[in-house]
Amino acid sequence: MLANLGVxxxxxxxxxxISGFAVLxxxxxxxxxxxxxxxxxxxxxxRVPTALASLExxxxxxxxxxxxxxxxxxTTLDEHLELSxxxxxxxxxxxxxxxxxxxxxxxxRILEALxxxxxxxxxxxxxxxxLVGTRLVVAERMRELMSAFTAAHxxxxxxxxxxxxxxxxxLASIARTLTTNASNPVNPPVSVQDPTNxxxxxxxxxxxxxxVSSVVASVQQIAGLTDPESLRATASRLHESFNLLRxxxxxxxxxxxxGVPERVAGFEALVVGRAGITGARxxxxxxxxxxxxxxxxxxxASGRLTLAVxxxxxxxxxGIRDANQQARTSRRFSSAIVxxxxxxxxxxxxxxxxxxxxxxxxxRLTQLSNSMLxxxxxxxxxxxxxxxxxxxxxxxxxxxxxRDTAVEVEQANLREIQETRTRLxxxxxxxxxxxxxxxxxxxxxxxxxxxxELLYGGRDHPLTPGTKFEEIVRNAAETGLIEDAGADLExxxxxxxxxxRNPTGPHHQxxxxxxxxxxxxxxxxxxxxxxxxxxxxxxxxxGEAAEAATREKSRFLASMSxxxxxxxxxxxxxxxxxxxxxxxxxxxSFKEPLRRIHRAGNHLLQLIDDLLDLSRIEAGKLTLRxxxxxxxxxxxxxxxxxxxxxxxxxNTLEIELDDQLGTMRADPTRVRQIILNLLSNAFKFxxxxxxxLRVRRSAETSRDWIEFSVSDTGIGMSNEQMKxxxxxxxxxxxxVRRHKPGAGLGLAICQRLCRMMGGSISVESEPAAGSTFRxxxxxxxxxxxxxxxG
Amino acid sequence: MTHKARILYVEDNEDNVYMLSERLKRKGFEVAVxxxxxxxxxxxxxxxxxxxxxxxxxxxxxxxxATRRLKASAETRDIPIIALSAHAMSGxxxxxxxxxxxxxxxxxxxxxxxxxxxxxLLET
Numbered sequence: 001m002l003a004n005l006g007v008x009x010x011x012x013x014x015x016x017x018i019s020g021f022a023v024l025x026x027x028x029x030x031x032x033x034x035x036x037x038x039x040x041x042x043x044x045x046x047r048v049p050t051a052l053a054s055l056e057x058x059x060x061x062x063x064x065x066x067x068x069x070x071x072x073x074x075t076t077l078d079e080h081l082e083l084s085x086x087x088x089x090x091x092x093x094x095x096x097x098x099x100x101x102x103x104x105x106x107x108x109r110i111l112e113a114l115x116x117x118x119x120x121x122x123x124x125x126x127x128x129x130x131l132v133g134t135r136l137v138v139a140e141r142m143r144e145l146m147s148a149f150t151a152a153h154x155x156x157x158x159x160x161x162x163x164x165x166x167x168x169x170x171l172a173s174i175a176r177t178l179t180t181n182a183s184n185p186v187n188p189p190v191s192v193q194d195p196t197n198x199x200x201x202x203x204x205x206x207x208x209x210x211x212v213s214s215v216v217a218s219v220q221q222i223a224g225l226t227d228p229e230s231l232r233a234t235a236s237r238l239h240e241s242f243n244l245l246r247x248x249x250x251x252x253x254x255x256x257x258x259g260v261p262e263r264v265a266g267f268e269a270l271v272v273g274r275a276g277i278t279g280a281r282x283x284x285x286x287x288x289x290x291x292x293x294x295x296x297x298x299x300x301a302s303g304r305l306t307l308a309v310x311x312x313x314x315x316x317x318x319g320i321r322d323a324n325q326q327a328r329t330s331r332r333f334s335s336a337i338v339x340x341x342x343x344x345x346x347x348x349x350x351x352x353x354x355x356x357x358x359x360x361x362x363x364r365l366t367q368l369s370n371s372m373l374x375x376x377x378x379x380x381x382x383x384x385x386x387x388x389x390x391x392x393x394x395x396x397x398x399x400x401x402x403r404d405t406a407v408e409v410e411q412a413n414l415r416e417i418q419e420t421r422t423r424l425x426x427x428x429x430x431x432x433x434x435x436x437x438x439x440x441x442x443x444x445x446x447x448x449x450x451x452x453e454l455l456y457g458g459r460d461h462p463l464t465p466g467t468k469f470e471e472i473v474r475n476a477a478e479t480g481l482i483e484d485a486g487a488d489l490e491x492x493x494x495x496x497x498x499x500x501r502n503p504t505g506p507h508h509q510x511x512x513x514x515x516x517x518x519x520x521x522x523x524x525x526x527x528x529x530x531x532x533x534x535x536x537x538x539x540x541x542x543g544e545a546a547e548a549a550t551r552e553k554s555r556f557l558a559s560m561s562x563x564x565x566x567x568x569x570x571x572x573x574x575x576x577x578x579x580x581x582x583x584x585x586x587x588x589s590f591k592e593p594l595r596r597i598h599r600a601g602n603h604l605l606q607l608i609d610d611l612l613d614l615s616r617i618e619a620g621k622l623t624l625r626x627x628x629x630x631x632x633x634x635x636x637x638x639x640x641x642x643x644x645x646x647x648x649x650x651n652t653l654e655i656e657l658d659d660q661l662g663t664m665r666a667d668p669t670r671v672r673q674i675i676l677n678l679l680s681n682a683f684k685f686x687x688x689x690x691x692x693l694r695v696r697r698s699a700e701t702s703r704d705w706i707e708f709s710v711s712d713t714g715i716g717m718s719n720e721q722m723k724x725x726x727x728x729x730x731x732x733x734x735x736v737r738r739h740k741p742g743a744g745l746g747l748a749i750c751q752r753l754c755r756m757m758g759g760s761i762s763v764e765s766e767p768a769a770g771s772t773f774r775x776x777x778x779x780x781x782x783x784x785x786x787x788x789x790g
Numbered sequence: 791m792t793h794k795a796r797i798l799y800v801e802d803n804e805d806n807v808y809m810l811s812e813r814l815k816r817k818g819f820e821v822a823v824x825x826x827x828x829x830x831x832x833x834x835x836x837x838x839x840x841x842x843x844x845x846x847x848x849x850x851x852x853x854x855x856a857t858r859r860l861k862a863s864a865e866t867r868d869i870p871i872i873a874l875s876a877h878a879m880s881g882x883x884x885x886x887x888x889x890x891x892x893x894x895x896x897x898x899x900x901x902x903x904x905x906x907x908x909x910x911l912l913e914t
Contacts, residue, residue, distance in 0.1 A: 558877055562847060565876035569898040570805035576901060577813055605898055621881075 007361060007391045014352045021345030028341045032334015039327030043320050050104040051316030057097045058309035061121060064090055065302040068125055071132045072291055080136050084129040091122045101312060110311045117304035124298040131294060135287040142280040146223070149270045149277060153216050156263050160209045163257045167202045170256075171195060201256040204248050208260065211245045212267070219271055222281050231285060235278040242268045364392045371399060380407045434533030440526060442469040442501070454517055454533040457481040469500055469529075483510040500529060508536070516540045550619065557615045564608050572601040610745035617752045624667040624756060626781055631661040631706055635695045638672050642679040646691065651683055651712075654692040661697050664706050664779040670753050671777065674761075677746040678710040678773045686714030686770070697779075704779040705759075711772040717765040725763060726751040750775070757781045795912055796820040798839035800830030800856065801874070802849055810843070810899065817905060827851025831859050834866050841911055845897075846875045846886060854889040861890030870911040874899070 846853030
């Protein structure tokens with residue numbers, strides 16, 4: 001099914017797979033965060049508040065315990081009320097906290113401990129408060145008793161002192177009476193008591209005073225006593241004192257000292273008994289002990305509470321630790337999951353990329369691109385990837401088509417190249433010259449067998465492409481076949497190689513077997529060298545023969561010319577002489593024949609001269625004698641010279657010269673020869689017509705030119721005739737002109753002379769309408785052109 | 791024609807000798823003829839002509855050599871020599887002038903031109 005999908009769909013699938021794993025990883029991460037969150041929530045919402053509340057509770061309990069002794073410091077009921085209200089408010093807060101903490105406490109043992117110690121603590125504090133109230137009441141009572149006692153003591157003491165004074169007085173009076181009676185029995189005492197009673201009473205009163213001060217001392221001691229033992233000892237001492245006092249009081253003579261027993265009894269009531277000072281003090285001490293017990297108990301309760309709170313805090317810490325642990329665990333677990341999923345995702349991505357993208361897509365694309373590169377590089381036989389139905393497969397198919405086409409084209413090209421090569425090789429092989437092509441590095445590219453034969457003189461010496469020219473020519477020279485290389489092989493080689501590299505033109509090599517090889521080398525456009533070896537042995541021989549023949553011909557012509565001229569000299573000279581005679585003496589009938597002989601003789605002479613000129617031009621022996629020539633004068637001179645010819649056929653000569661003809665540098669003899677020749681021809685082929693000589697000067701292609709044109713109104717020429725006009729003896733074969741003598745070599749000579757002078761000759765003509773010959777010559781004939789080459 | 795100047799004509803071709811000496815005589819010259827170069831030199835030395843017409847192509851002693859000898863000799867050095875040649879090749883003319891000829895004329899002779907040259911040479 002996968003195979004039917006396109007590359008795009010496959011890549012989409014791959015990306016979906018990778019994305020799926022990424023989503024899984026994200027989900028795992030989310031889950032882990034949520035779990036950790038819950039654990040942290042647990043910590044923040046439950047454990048931490050519990051611990052905090054417990055600690056608060058513990059602090060509150062401590063505050064209670066510390067505040068509790070403060071209660072004891074209250075000295076008035078109002079103070080007590082204020083303090084107890086304060087502490088009760090603290091207890092309320094504590095109880096509220098306790099209730100809160102109890103709600104969040106899980107452990108029943110801790111709960112119980114909390115409950116017990118908390119209740120106990122509040123109870124103790126409340127009790128303490130109550131006790132303090134009681135103590136204050138007792139203390140009040142004590143103060144009242146003490147102030148009553150303080151008041152009672154001077155009262156009784158004062159009374160005693162008063163009675164003592166009275167008794168003293170009584171005693172004194174008794175003493176005086178007694179004395180007077182003795183002396184004065186007139187005055188007998190109304191009631192005379194026995195002084196012994198008085199004295200007894202005085203002694204008794206003094207004892208009362210003593211015992212009262214002992215009681216006062218003991219009572220004053222009681223306020224500072226703190227232990228019940230001492231209190232009991234003091235109380236017992238007081239009891240004895242009062243027993244003594246009572247016994248004294250009972251015995252004291254009420255007549256003398258009335259009211260003592262009552263006073264002692266009142267005094268005793270203040271001091272001893274439950275309602276007295278000792279009782280009150282006893283209760284006070286008991287309350288103090290109770291308070292100390294309660295304080296101790298409250299402290300213990302607080303301690304227990306603290307313990308419980310500590311347990312609670314410990315439990316909360318444990319809970320926090322647990323929750324932390326839980327959060328950590330869940331985080332670790334989630335991390336592991338995330339890591340695993342991420343790892344799985346990476347592995348699966350890598351697998352997808354490697355297994356599918358790399359192996360299926362990239363590998364195939366690489367294969368395809370390698371095939372393309374190989375094909376582009378010219379390897380058309382490169383393996384092609386197996387086709388598939390997707391885009392890559394289609395590319396592969398396209399490549400196959402392309403490859404097949406390229407193979408066909410290549411085969412066609414190869415065939416064509418092969419054919420071309422064969423044709424080229426055949427062509428090179430078939431030329432009669434030795435041919436070789438060297439590349440820019442002077443290595444042999446191609447050569448024909450003639451080249452090898454000419455190079456090595458037919459010896460079987462290999463000549464492989466790629467060999468350096470230097471090596472080839474050295475091999476050739478070492479065969480000893482090259483005449484010039486014999487004496488100084490290295491020197492010759494150096495010259496030869498230099499010539500090969502910078503060819504200046506053909507040169508000749510003589511071989512020891514007498515053969516001559518012409519070596520013609522020239523550079524190709526891309527820096528290579530083409531070498532053409534020609535066996536010119538035959539040519540040389542033929543050339544020598546031809547030269548000899550030419551020399552012979554020249555010699556023959558010169559000699560013939562001489563031989564012909566010698567008799568012509570006599571013929572023409574004697575004819576002239578005879579004509580002179582006939583002109584003078586007659587007979588008249590001789591004149592015409594003599595004129596004709598003379599003309600024929602001159603014609604013959606002209607032919608011989610032309611022949612000689614032509615042969616000289618062709619032999620390159622004609623030399624131009626350049627000088628400054630007045631063009632107008634030259635033209636007029638030529639016209640004048642030819643004027644007699646005009647009369648022959650009743651023609652008119654017209655001359656038309658430019659005003660500014662000036663001079664030209666030329667060979668005047670040859671220029672005149674040309675003009676005369678043209679004029680002579682024109683007169684010859686025109687009857688009762690007009691011959692015009694026109695000369696003008698013009699500037700063209702940066703040079704000045706003189707144009708001589710000779711027009712006639714004569715018979716004219718056909719195109720066919722014009723074509724062969726400048727060939728030698730054309731007129732001889734020309735049926736029309738045959739009867740007109742004298743133009744056989746003239747135009748041929750004119751054309752060659754024109755060329756020698758750097759000019760040209762041309763003709764326009766129509767049959768029966770006349771002809772125009774134009775000669776264009778440069779005003780400056782260059783000295784280099786002054787040597788003729790045919 | 792009132793010329794009585796004596797001209798030595800050195801030429802071996804009888805027809806030419808006849809023709810030119812005849813024509814020169816008609817023009818009033820006195821003409822002596824020598825049939826080869828050696829005779830020409832001898833005649834010139836002996837007869838002291840006013841002018842010599844020297845054909846170059848001569849037997850025994852050719853015209854150039856004869857001219858050289860005449861020009862080399864103090865006695866004949868001043869006699870003007872006109873070379874005559876049927877060789878129209880330019881080389882002939884140069885060689886003739888180099889040998890000492892005063893003028894050069896090709897044969898067949900253009901009588902009018904030749905007479906002008908003779909007259910010119912005789913004047914100087």
